[in-house]
Amino acid sequence: MGNCESFFFGPEPDVVNGANGQITKGKRVQTQYTIxxxxxxxxxxxxxxxLYTNNRCKIKYDDGDTWTGNAMEVYSLDGPPPGGAGVPMGMPVAPPVVQAMVVKTAVQLPPMPPSQPADSPETTCPVCQSNKMDMVLQCGHRLCGNCTKDIVGRNCQCPVCRVEITQVIRVYN
Structure with a gap:
């Protein structure tokens, strides 16, 4: 049996033209999931x-998702960065839509009331496993205020998914 994908889409080319150079099968790349x-x-x-003959390609992302689209939207990780040298790879180019308190490691969080003990195991902070979750990070994970203060002060990464913390929003229980 032959490759079904080759039957439907034709032979696979050796290279296609990406946004910052040529792209080959197996190359490490990135795309932006735009707002x-x-x-x-x-x-x-x-x-x-x-790779496809019409300058399209299929990407298997590190999180297991796949995408097929125009190769001109794909940036090789070993080529020049998107948007010039001022935009670091892996960071959003556009500002977030939701307005919230922006947290930087050098910026202190505003004073927060003390965390309250949770009344059921389903609503406890995943870090301390005792307080109510009253803070939400931009990735959607929730923590108690005490743990949020500690984490932002140390490494500024979500303890659940390890994404850099850029926003913290107070949730009122």
């Missing part, structure tokens, strides 16, 4: 799984 298309503005890394 305009309903995304979060972040860049996601993956590996080119297949």
């Amino acid at each position: 305009a298309e309903g995304g979060d503005g972040r860049w996601y890394c993956g590996t080119v799984a297949r």
